[in-house]
Amino acid sequence: MNLLLLYLLLLKASVTSFSGLGSLPMVRNDFVVERQVLTDHQLNMAVVAGRTGPGPNGLYLVCVAYAAGGFPGAVLGFLALVTPAFLVIPLMRWLGKRADIPRVRSAIRGLLLASAGLLLSSSVPLTLDAFTGIFSAVLMTASFAVLTFTRIDSAWLMLGAAAAGLATLMFH
Amino acid sequence: MGMLGRELVDTRRWISSEKFDLAFALARVTPGTNIIAFCAAIGALICGLTGAVAAVVALTAPSAVLAVLIVQGFESWQGNRIAMAAIAGTVAAVAGMMWSTIWTILRPHVGGLTRNLQVVLIAGGGFLASWKFHVTPLPIIAAGTLIGFLWKDGERP
Numbered sequence: 001m002n003l004l005l006l007y008l009l010l011l012k013a014s015v016t017s018f019s020g021l022g023s024l025p026m027v028r029n030d031f032v033v034e035r036q037v038l039t040d041h042q043l044n045m046a047v048v049a050g051r052t053g054p055g056p057n058g059l060y061l062v063c064v065a066y067a068a069g070g071f072p073g074a075v076l077g078f079l080a081l082v083t084p085a086f087l088v089i090p091l092m093r094w095l096g097k098r099a100d101i102p103r104v105r106s107a108i109r110g111l112l113l114a115s116a117g118l119l120l121s122s123s124v125p126l127t128l129d130a131f132t133g134i135f136s137a138v139l140m141t142a143s144f145a146v147l148t149f150t151r152i153d154s155a156w157l158m159l160g161a162a163a164a165g166l167a168t169l170m171f172h
Numbered sequence: 173m174g175m176l177g178r179e180l181v182d183t184r185r186w187i188s189s190e191k192f193d194l195a196f197a198l199a200r201v202t203p204g205t206n207i208i209a210f211c212a213a214i215g216a217l218i219c220g221l222t223g224a225v226a227a228v229v230a231l232t233a234p235s236a237v238l239a240v241l242i243v244q245g246f247e248s249w250q251g252n253r254i255a256m257a258a259i260a261g262t263v264a265a266v267a268g269m270m271w272s273t274i275w276t277i278l279r280p281h282v283g284g285l286t287r288n289l290q291v292v293l294i295a296g297g298g299f300l301a302s303w304k305f306h307v308t309p310l311p312i313i314a315a316g317t318l319i320g321f322l323w324k325d326g327e328r329p
Contacts, residue, residue, distance in 0.1 A: 015203045016313055021273045025302065026309045033306075048262045049242040051269065055235025058205035062236045063243045071240075078236045082228050084204030085212040089224060091198050092213060103324050108201050109281060110294055110320015114313050116277040117298025123270040124303065129263075136264040143268025148275055157269070158262050165261020169254065 001037055003076055006069045010061050010080035018112060020057020021047070025118035027064055028126075037068045040129040047126075052158045056081075135168055180214065187217050208232060294319055 009030045017023035024047070031038045038046075046067055050060025058081050065077020130136060139161055146152055180186045187195075195217060199210035208228055215227030249255035281291050294316045301307040301315075 012310075014205075016310060018201070018203060018206070019273065019277065020205050021270060022277075024270070029309055044263050044266060045246050045259070046243065047266050047270075048259065049246060050239050051266060052242050052262065053235055053238040055232060055239070056205045056207045058208070059232070059235055059239045063239050066240050066243050074236070074240050078232065081205065081236075082208055082232055085202065085208040085228055086224060087204075088195075088198055088202040088209040088213045089216045089221070091202055092194065092216070103321055106324035107317050107321035110290075110323075111313060111317040112277055113281060113291055113294035113320070114298040114316020116274055117295040117300075117316070118302050118309050118312055119270065119274050119277070120295070120299045121302035123267070123274065126270060127267040130267040132260060132264075136260070136267075139261060139264035140268040140271070143265040144271045144275075145268075147269055147272035154269065157265055161261040161265035162258035163261070165257045165259065165264075166254065168261070169257045 001035075001068050001073070003069055003072055006065060006073055007076040007080050010065055010077050011083060014058065014061060014080050015084045017058075018115060021060075022115045022119060023058065023061065024126075025115075025122040027061070028122045031064065031068060038064065040125055042067055044126055044129055048158070051154050054155060057154075135164075139164060176211075176214065180218075187214070191217050290320075290323065 010027070013023035013026035013030065016026055024043075028040075028043060032040055032043055043064065046063035047060045049063040051057065053059070061081045062074050062077040065080070066074035069076065127140065130140065143157055143161065146157055147154060177189075177192055181189050181192050192214070195210055195213035199206045199213055202209035202213075208231060211227040211231045212224040215223035215225070217223075219226070246259060249259070278291060278295060281287055298312045298316055301312050302309065
């Protein structure tokens with residue numbers, strides 16, 4: 001895959017999201033649906049890799065970039081991940097004075113809600129890909145509950161899920 | 173963020189709690205991953221652009237290297253039954269994590285007829301437009317922002 005295109009696609013996904021996994025709909029649309037560079041399974045694996053280690057949630061972009069473009073891709077994925085963060089510097093000067101304007105807050109709220117709808121649309125096929133039977137459904141539900149209602153770090157959740165996956169081998 | 177607050181505001185007194193709060197608030201409306209923007213803001217407040225770059229690199233580079241190593245591990249374990257069982261467990265957990273993320277985004281916006289209506293129309297509309305009609309994300313995000321801008325009655329009283 002062309003590396004400049006890879007960087008621009010990931011930058012677009014990163015710039016148009018407001019949370020770590022918020023870029024997932026754009027990434028899935030560009031890499032799985034439109035260009036078919038990755039499968040849903042590979043995208044799932046990239047998200048898993050990004051969440052297994054420590055660090056920010058958006059790290060999965062680096063894993064997506066590595067899967068699509070090798071090491072040079074990973075470097076560009078890293079740059080696409082961190083580039084939007086520097087927008088906060090001019091934003092501190094400009095929006096710092098306007099953050100309390102109701103219409104600005106309301107526009108940001110609309111943006112967040114649209115992002116949630118998009119994330120919902122991306123989560124359905126990825127969930128179907130991850131579903132392999134009752135056991136995976138139980139793990140999904142438990143993962144949802146743990147992350148929503150407790151403050152347990154997601155890295156511990158990943159380790160627990162891996163251990164649960166290993167435990168299933170004992171029953172086969 | 174709590175740990176950074178204690179270290180930078182209380183212990184070292186490198187920035188005031190007001191500036192720390194401003195960085196936190198603006199990081200939430202900065203595109204991309206909030207925590208990276210937060211560290212860039214804190215770094216910029218302390219040492220300017222150099223501080224921002226140093227903070228972002230320190231936060232992300234080691235984790236990014238580790239994440240790539242994990243992907244490589246996944247690739248080389250493809251034929252290993254034990255490793256694949258562990259990976260299948262984590263993939264299922266990630267699916268649950270996505271639903272948790274959706275709930276975390278939506279939860280602060282739920283409550284009151286108008287706010288609930290906005291959630292249903294903007295988030296539900298975004299979902300339908302993408303899922304059913306295959307509209308690409310950018311127009312959906314633009315539409316959501318525009319609707320939010322024009323329909324500002326959704327503020328929590």
